[in-house]
Every structure is written in structure tokens, then in C-alpha cells.
Amino acid sequence: MKKFLIISVLFASLVTMIAFAVSRDSHHVPYVLYTHWTAQSQFGGYIVASEKGFYRDEKLPIALHFDDSVHNAIDMLRSGKAQFVTTTLSNAYRARLEGLKLVNVMQTMHHCSYSLLSHNKLKSAKDLAGKDIYVWHGFDEIFCRAINGHLPSPARWHQIFTVLEAFRARAVDVIPITCYNEQSELEESGYEIKADNLIKVSDLGLDIAEDGVYCTEDFFNSHRDVVEAFIRASIKGWQYSMDNIEESVQMVLEKRRKFSLSVNHYHEINMMREIHRLLKDESGTPSFTLSENEFNGVRDLYRKYGNGTAQIIDYKEFYPWTR
Amino acid sequence: MDKIKSMAMRASFMVVAFVTIIFGILISSNIYFAIRDIEEKEHVQMYAETKYLAYRLINQVQSIESSVEAHEQALRHYLRDGDDVGEVMRDLLRRDKRLIECNVGLEPDHFLAKTLGNPEGLMYRAYREGDSIAVVIKPNDYHFQVQSFYFIPKHIKRNYWTEPVMSNGARIITFSHPLLDNDGRMFALLSVDLPLEVLVDTLQTAIKDDNAGFVYAIGKSGRYMVHPNNDFVLNETFVTNSREHDAPKFEAMCRKALAGASGTQYVEYGGKNFLDSYMYVNGLGWMVGIAKSWSAIVSDILKGVGYSILTFIVCMALLTLVMYKLMKQLTNMTAVKESFEKELFIAHDIQMGMLPRIFPAPPAHPNIDVFAYLNPAKEVGGDLYDIFLKKDKLHFIIGDVSGKGVPASLVMAITISLFRSMDNACSPVEVVTRINNSVAANNERNMFVTLIVGELDLETGHLCFCNAGHDPMLLLTEGSVERIPMLPNLPVGLMEDFPYRMNETDIKKGERLLLYTDGVAEAENPDKNLYTIERLMSLAEKLTDRSSRELIDSIQTDVTNFASGADQSDDITIMAIHYM
Numbered sequence: 001m002k003k004f005l006i007i008s009v010l011f012a013s014l015v016t017m018i019a020f021a022v023s024r025d026s027h028h029v030p031y032v033l034y035t036h037w038t039a040q041s042q043f044g045g046y047i048v049a050s051e052k053g054f055y056r057d058e059k060l061p062i063a064l065h066f067d068d069s070v071h072n073a074i075d076m077l078r079s080g081k082a083q084f085v086t087t088t089l090s091n092a093y094r095a096r097l098e099g100l101k102l103v104n105v106m107q108t109m110h111h112c113s114y115s116l117l118s119h120n121k122l123k124s125a126k127d128l129a130g131k132d133i134y135v136w137h138g139f140d141e142i143f144c145r146a147i148n149g150h151l152p153s154p155a156r157w158h159q160i161f162t163v164l165e166a167f168r169a170r171a172v173d174v175i176p177i178t179c180y181n182e183q184s185e186l187e188e189s190g191y192e193i194k195a196d197n198l199i200k201v202s203d204l205g206l207d208i209a210e211d212g213v214y215c216t217e218d219f220f221n222s223h224r225d226v227v228e229a230f231i232r233a234s235i236k237g238w239q240y241s242m243d244n245i246e247e248s249v250q251m252v253l254e255k256r257r258k259f260s261l262s263v264n265h266y267h268e269i270n271m272m273r274e275i276h277r278l279l280k281d282e283s284g285t286p287s288f289t290l291s292e293n294e295f296n297g298v299r300d301l302y303r304k305y306g307n308g309t310a311q312i313i314d315y316k317e318f319y320p321w322t323r
Numbered sequence: 324m325d326k327i328k329s330m331a332m333r334a335s336f337m338v339v340a341f342v343t344i345i346f347g348i349l350i351s352s353n354i355y356f357a358i359r360d361i362e363e364k365e366h367v368q369m370y371a372e373t374k375y376l377a378y379r380l381i382n383q384v385q386s387i388e389s390s391v392e393a394h395e396q397a398l399r400h401y402l403r404d405g406d407d408v409g410e411v412m413r414d415l416l417r418r419d420k421r422l423i424e425c426n427v428g429l430e431p432d433h434f435l436a437k438t439l440g441n442p443e444g445l446m447y448r449a450y451r452e453g454d455s456i457a458v459v460i461k462p463n464d465y466h467f468q469v470q471s472f473y474f475i476p477k478h479i480k481r482n483y484w485t486e487p488v489m490s491n492g493a494r495i496i497t498f499s500h501p502l503l504d505n506d507g508r509m510f511a512l513l514s515v516d517l518p519l520e521v522l523v524d525t526l527q528t529a530i531k532d533d534n535a536g537f538v539y540a541i542g543k544s545g546r547y548m549v550h551p552n553n554d555f556v557l558n559e560t561f562v563t564n565s566r567e568h569d570a571p572k573f574e575a576m577c578r579k580a581l582a583g584a585s586g587t588q589y590v591e592y593g594g595k596n597f598l599d600s601y602m603y604v605n606g607l608g609w610m611v612g613i614a615k616s617w618s619a620i621v622s623d624i625l626k627g628v629g630y631s632i633l634t635f636i637v638c639m640a641l642l643t644l645v646m647y648k649l650m651k652q653l654t655n656m657t658a659v660k661e662s663f664e665k666e667l668f669i670a671h672d673i674q675m676g677m678l679p680r681i682f683p684a685p686p687a688h689p690n691i692d693v694f695a696y697l698n699p700a701k702e703v704g705g706d707l708y709d710i711f712l713k714k715d716k717l718h719f720i721i722g723d724v725s726g727k728g729v730p731a732s733l734v735m736a737i738t739i740s741l742f743r744s745m746d747n748a749c750s751p752v753e754v755v756t757r758i759n760n761s762v763a764a765n766n767e768r769n770m771f772v773t774l775i776v777g778e779l780d781l782e783t784g785h786l787c788f789c790n791a792g793h794d795p796m797l798l799l800t801e802g803s804v805e806r807i808p809m810l811p812n813l814p815v816g817l818m819e820d821f822p823y824r825m826n827e828t829d830i831k832k833g834e835r836l837l838l839y840t841d842g843v844a845e846a847e848n849p850d851k852n853l854y855t856i857e858r859l860m861s862l863a864e865k866l867t868d869r870s871s872r873e874l875i876d877s878i879q880t881d882v883t884n885f886a887s888g889a890d891q892s893d894d895i896t897i898m899a900i901h902y903m
Contacts, residue, residue: 137469160469165486168544169471171478188562189545190578260489262546263554266563 705731
């Protein structure tokens with residue numbers, strides 16, 4: 001009887017373990033998409049795809065996790081806590097240079113959204129020479145070096161929190177802003193941005209593509225069907241957001257409420273429109289692909305300003321859909 | 324009947340419309356001035372309330388700033404001597420219960436930071452733990468130097484209130500006081516955290532009356548700190564709110580207020596008008612405002628106007644009813660009057676038809692030229708004349724019934740009828756006597772008639788006549804006029820069987836008799852002067868060579884000219900008999 005009991009318990013444990021293993025394959029444990037910033041319209045396509053059930057339609061359990069200002073997207077990918085992450089092209093390229101075998105599976109933003117804003121007039125980039133420029137944590141260092149490369153004497157770059165508050169309090173003079181977030185946030189606070197006080201980074205020849213979705217090369221190779229399904233559903237989400245902007249913004253706002261973030265309809269709808277503009281590549285339509293030209297842009301940036309990095313990454317390695 | 328009804332309706336409508344227009348003008352001007360007055364008062368009152376709120380908030384802010392600054396000297400002392408700065412922080416939290424946390428940050432080159440093994444600088448943190456206060460050193464990975472509460476005051480070198488942040492589900496605001504060295508460089512910073520409610524409750528509890536409008540406050544980031552719609556707080560900014568509600572004036576006003584201005588102004592928000600009063604809160608960098616909808620401001624007036632209009636409508640309904648009835652009566656009376664006038668007009672025609680109108684009156688006689696004229700003062704009158712010729716004798720009568728109008732005209736008709744019914748054998752006295760007896764019988768109204776009845780023998784020129792109280796006849800000879808003397812008698816109708824006396828005289832060929840009623844002599848001009856018998860005689864004197872018609876036409880014209888448009892007060896009758 002005792003033997004029978006022990007055998008029964010062992011058998012039950014075995015069945016449970018097998019069931020657990022099978023459940024992972026049956027996608028009961030969700031795949032994680034980790035965004036590199038908090039829930040906002042910048043990630044509208046994924047929120048829409050999740051809320052409208054486009055991932056579910058692909059039989060894909062996707063959990064959306066947003067940046068919590070503690071965990072970095074690249075680290076999440078490296079640690080295996082997220083299967084997909086969003087990040088900028090330059091950040092992803094640096095991560096690859098640093099040894100993380102990640103691949104771009106979808107390129108969303110095809111243009112550089114950054115500008116540099118000062119309280120004073122900026123006739124040209126030369127006016128930034130020797131200035132203190134205050135950037136937020138996570139601002140890509142390669143841009144600092146690249147911009148310095150355009151100046152007769154380098155600007156000094158500092159990282160602080162709450163860049164906009166410091167700027168509004170006139171504690172700092174020059175800050176970077178993105179066209180879809182900080183720029184409108186400043187204007188919405190009552191600050192009047194004058195065109196003379198602004199320099200677009202793209203005007204310095206640095207029109208580097210930004211946000212994309214990345215996974216590890218291993219995951220891509222072993223779960224290509226999952227990646228394909230994820231991309232199909234995400235594109236559907238973005239397209240839905242373009243056709244139904246108000247409904248999509250409401251989904252974003254609901255997410256922000258859930259995370260106790262500030263809820264501002266006007267801000268999010270403007271961000272969504274701006275993001276939709278950035279989704280369009282040179283052809284004027286959203287392609288969701290990373291072109292070789294866009295890749296070469298960031299490769300050249302690192303080649304020139306990457307602190308003597310000799311390593312060259314191949315486009316086909318970085319963008320596996322071409323293989 | 325329908326016509327009368329529609330006339331009454333029309334008249335009532337016009338009166339009501341007129342009264343409504345007058346009322347409309349009165350009520351509009353009243354409303355205009357009442358609204359202007361209440362708006363002026365509201366501007367003053369709301370501004371005073373806003374000022375009161377702003378000062379309450381400033382008091383709260385300044386008391387916290389003072390509370391922190393009061394510990395500066397002690398902190399400087401402790402930092403200089405390397406004593407436990409935690410004591411200063413504990414004291415601060417113990418004294419000011421509004422504060423939940425206190426921080427002291429030290430710059431990297433401060434000796435104490437180096438001594439404690441934090442060459443990058445360090446931050447002490449004091450916080451409440453139950454009833455006691457704990458003091459710790461924050462871990463290095465906190466990076467306090469790049470946090471806004473530290474970084475900003477360090478760079479602007481003055482006190483700084485941060486924008487509120489969410490921390491563990493609570494809304495926290497921080498006040499930072501930089502400690503500067505002799506060179507003006509910050510070497511340490513003392514800051515305190517407090518719940519945002521400490522400030523906003525000052526505003527929210529200040530005004531409880533709903534009619535006083537609602538209070539709002541906007542922080543330096545443009546975000547709402549206080550708003551009756553809680554979804555706005557720390558979410559909406561005045562710019563996003565204005566743009567989503569098409570309120571450019573409100574946006575401009577907030578910009579002005581956050582730049583340091585204060586005042587009151589009307590703004591449109593979401594299609595409604597609001598009176599906003601605003602004031603800048605120095606130090607904190609906020610603006611405080613009170614908004615009151617225009618409809619709420621004037622609601623009492625509009626309510627009063629509503630009652631007035633309701634009362635007016637009821638009054639107008641009653642007035643319309645009364646007017647309709649009155650106008651209907653008036654219209655009926657007018658119709659009756661018109662009908663009466665029509666009948667009088669017919670009576671006038673009948674009366675005139677009783678008088679000889681064709682001259683010479685048939686049968687024509689070569690020895691006579693007669694003409695007569697009668698112009699009643701009203702439609703019908705009491706004057707009379709008549710002539711007829713029988714057996715070479717001309718019988719004539721002229722008379723004036725007392726009174727005017729219909730009664731006089733009836734007596735006139737009776738008199739003429741009696742005159743005509745007389746036998747030609749009757750002498751004038753007999754005729755007058757008979758008329759007198761007929762009129763006097765049953766003469767309850769005491770009406771009487773003055774008259775002359777005469778008989779002229781056209782062969783001999785013998786004239787016999789009886790004058791019953793009438794004006795004397797005039798005898799016109801060539802170039803002269805004289806009254807024919809006569810025996811006085813009573814007018815007919817006054818006394819039955821009165822013994823009338825006869826007058827007799829002879830007139831020569833070429834002489835004229837002129838008979839008239841008192842309407843001629845008593846015709847008035849606008850100055851109330853009388854025409855007089857003397858004027859008649861004087862005129863007649865110049866016209867002795869004229870035919871009877873020409874004579875009477877001239878007299879008639881002269882009387883008309885004399886009257887110069889003055890109302891004719893009595894009937895006028897003139898008769899001329901030319902014996903040829």
C-alpha cells in the first residue's frame with residue numbers, strides 16, 4: 001500500500017511536470033514585449049494589437065510590459081525576461097556591438113525625432129559649442145558624440161532626471177526634445193517654442209531611424225513562426241491605430257490610468273499623429289522594415305563616432321528577414 | 324358681425340402689441356443695467372475672494388519656507404562642526420507636522436561627505452516611522468544630484484518648489500532651500516516633502532458655496548493642481564484643456580496669470596461664458612483662479628425676469644380680454660352711430676325736401692321774385708320757410724323752432740304741415756293761432772317756434788302778417804334798409820289760445836322784403852364776435868338792386884367769410900321777396 005502510494009505520488013508529479021512543459025509550448029506562458037518607455041502612444045500599435053485581440057487571433061499569448069524606470073529594455077532581452085523589446089536603432093546596434101546577439105524584426109520609426117532646444121537663439125549648431133546640454137537617462141551617447149563632431153569645440157553633456165522641469169525652471173539652457181513627446185509637453189505646459197531656438201538633429205545629417213522591435217537571434221531562429229505571427233499582429237495593430245486614432249488613443253489612456261500615469265487626451269492624440277508620421281519611410285508609407293540605407297546610417301554613425309570601434313556588423317546579421 | 328369681431332381683434336392686438344413693445348423696452352433696459360451692475364459687483368467680489376485664497380496659499384507656503392529657513396543656522400553650525408545633522412532634521416519634522424520627510428544633501432567636496440566615505444556627495448533622509456523619526460543616509464544609487472529638487476535650486480541658487488510627483492500612491496511636493504557659501508555656491512541643501520493636499524486643501528475648503536463658482540489652481544508646469552473635476556488634477560494642462568474645449572481666451576488668460584498677472588476677465592469655455600478671477604502665487608509659481616459661469620451670475624436676475632415675463636403674459640392675456648370686450652362695445656357703438664348718422668342724413672334729405680327748392684316757386688308770377696336759403700347747423704334743424712301762391716296772393720312763412728336737432732326738426736315738420744294745410748281764406752293771424760294751438764297742445768317739452776306768417780297781395784302790394792316772436796322783417800327800398808314795425812306776439816307753442824295780433828302795411832313795386840332767422844345775426848367768428856343785424860342791414864343796403872338769389876348768395880357768402888371756419892352754432896335761414 002505504501003509502495004503504491006509512493007508510486008502514485010511520483011506518477012502524479014511526473015504528469016504535472018510534463019503538463020507544465022507542454023503548456024509552455026502551447027503558449028500558455030505568455031511571450032513578453034517590453035517597451036523602452038512607459039505606456040504612451042509611442043507604443044500605440046502594440047497596445048491596440050493586444051486590446052483588439054490581434055495577438056490572440058494569431059494564437060499568440062503576448063504580455064505587454066512597459067518600462068518601469070528600473071529595468072532597461074536591452075537588459076530585459078539579455079536576461080531572457082522579455083522575448084521582444086522595443087528600442088532605438090542606435091541602442092540596439094550598440095547592444096549588438098557589446099555582444100548581445102539581437103536582431104531587428106520590425107522597424108517602426110524611420111526618422112530621427114530629436115531636436116536640441118535652447119532658451120536662447122541657435123543660429124546654427126556652432127552656437128552649441130562649449131555649452132552644457134542636459135539629457136535624460138538613457139539618451140544615446142552616440143548622438144552626443146556625433147553632435148559634438150559638428151561643433152568647433154565640444155558641448156558638455158550631462159544626465160539628469162526631469163529634464164523638462166529643469167528647463168522650465170531655467171536651471172539649464174539646452175536640452176534635447178523629441179517631436180512626439182517633449183516638444184508637445186513643453187508647449188502644453190505653456191512654454192512657447194520659437195523656431196529660432198531649435199535645431200533638428202536630422203538637419204545635422206543625423207537622420208537616424210529610431211524605434212524598432214528586437215528579439216535575440218536564437219529566439220528568432222527557434223521561434224520564427226512566433227516572430228512572424230507577432231509582427232503580423234503588431235502591424236495590424238499599427239494599421240488599426242492609423243484608421244481609428246481616437247479609439248486607439250482611448251486604449252492608450254486606459255493603460256496609463258492602469259499604471260497611475262498622467263492621462264491627457266490632447267497630448268496622446270498629438271503623439272499618436274506624430275508617431276504615425278514617423279512610421280512612414282522614404283516611400284511615404286509605413287513599411288515596418290529596416291532598409292539597408294537606414295542600417296548603414298547607424299553603422300556609419302558608430303564607425304565615425306563609436307570611440308574607434310572597429311567591429312562591423314553586417315546588415316543581414318542585424319536584419320534576419322533578408323537571409 | 325364678423326367684421327366687428329375682426330376689428331375688435333385687430334384693435335386689441337394693436338394695443339397689446341404696443342404695450343408689449345413698451346414693456347419689452349423697459350424690461351430690456353432694466354435687465355441690461357441690472358446685469359451690468361451685478362457684473363461689476365461680481366468682478367470686485369470674485370477678485371477679493373481670489374485674493375483671499377491666494378493669500379491663504381501664500382501663508383501656507385511661507386510658513387513652510389519659514390519653518391525650513393529657521394533651521395538653516397543650526398544646520399550650517401552642525402555641518403561646520405561635523406555634528407549629527409539628523410538632530411536638525413528631527414527637530415524640523417517634530418515642529419512641523421505637515422512635513423513627511425526631510426532631506427539634507429551635501430555636495431561632493433563637502434568634508435563631511437568625504438569623511439563618511441561618500442566623496443560623490445551624500446544625502447541624509449529623515450522620515451516618520453510611527454511616532455518616531457528615523458534618519459538614514461540614502462544609498463549612492465539614488466543619484467540625488469540629478470533629481471529636480473536638488474539639481475534645480477543648486478543651479479538657480481534660490482528656494483525652489485518642485486512640481487508635484489506621485490510617490491507610493493501619494494502626491495508629494497518638495498520645498499528645497501539651498502545653503503550657499505560666501506562665493507554663492509551651494510554646498511548643501513535642505514529640503515522637505517509634504518503632501519500636495521497640505522496646499523490644495525487650503526483652496527478646496529475655502530469656498531463651499533456652490534454659487535460662488537469653482538476654484539482651480541494651475542502649477543508651474545501648466546498642470547491643474549486643483550479642479551472640481553478630479554480627472555484634471557495632474558493630468559490636464561491649461562493648454563490641453565483650452566484646446567480641447569476651444570477656449571483660446573482662457574489659454575491666453577492663464578499664460579498671463581502664470582507670468583505674474585492678476586485680474587478678472589470673461590472667457591469662453593466649451594461654448595459657455597465664464598467670469599474668471601485669477602492671481603499669481605509668488606514663490607510657488609502657481610496661479611489660483613475662481614470661475615463662475617455667466618448664467619450663474621445673472622441667474623437671480625433671469626429668474627426675476629422669468630417671473631416678470633410670466634406675470635406680464637398673464638396681465639396681457641387679461642388686458643387682451645378686456646380690450647377685446649371694450650373694443651367690441653366701442654365698435655358696436657360706432658356702428659350704431661354710423662347707422663344713426665345715416666338715418667339723420669336721410670332725415671336731412673326729407674326735411675330739405677319739405678322746403679321749396681326751386682325758385683321761382685311755381686306757379687310763376689310776373690310781379691314776384693322769391694328766393695330762400697336754409698342751412699341747418701346739424702344734419703336736421705328747426706328752421707323753416709315756405710311759400711305758395713294762391714289767387715294773386717303770396718303766402719309765406721319763416722320760423723325758428725327752439726332747440727336743435729331731431730326734436731326741433733319734428734316740430735318744424737309739424738309747423739310746415741299745419742301751414743300748408745291752411746285754407747287760403749285764413750288770415751295770417753288765424754294761421755298762427757291754429758299752429759300755436761296745435762303745437763301748444765301736449766307740449767310737455769315746452770318747445771316753441773318763433774315765426775312770421777305773411778300774405779302779400781300781388782295786385783295791390785298790401786301786406787298783412789303776424790309775427791310770433793320772430794326777428795322783424797327788413798324792407799329794402801332803393802339804397803336803404805329799414806325794419807318793418809310790427810306788433811309783438813308770443814312765439815307759438817307757449818300758450819294755447821294766445822290772442823295774436825295782425826300787422827298790415829303796403830309795399831311798393833320794386834321794394835323787397837328780407838326775412839331771416841337769428842342764426843344770421845348770431846353767427847360767430849373764431850373770436851366769438853356776432854355777425855349782428857346791423858351788419859346784415861349794412862350789407863343789404865348795398866345790394867338793393869340785386870335779384871333775390873344774388874342778394875341771398877351775397878349774404879350767405881358774407882356770413883361764411885365772417886365765420887372764418889368757426890363752427891355754425893345755429894340754423895341759418897334767409898328769404899327774400901322782391902315785389903315787382
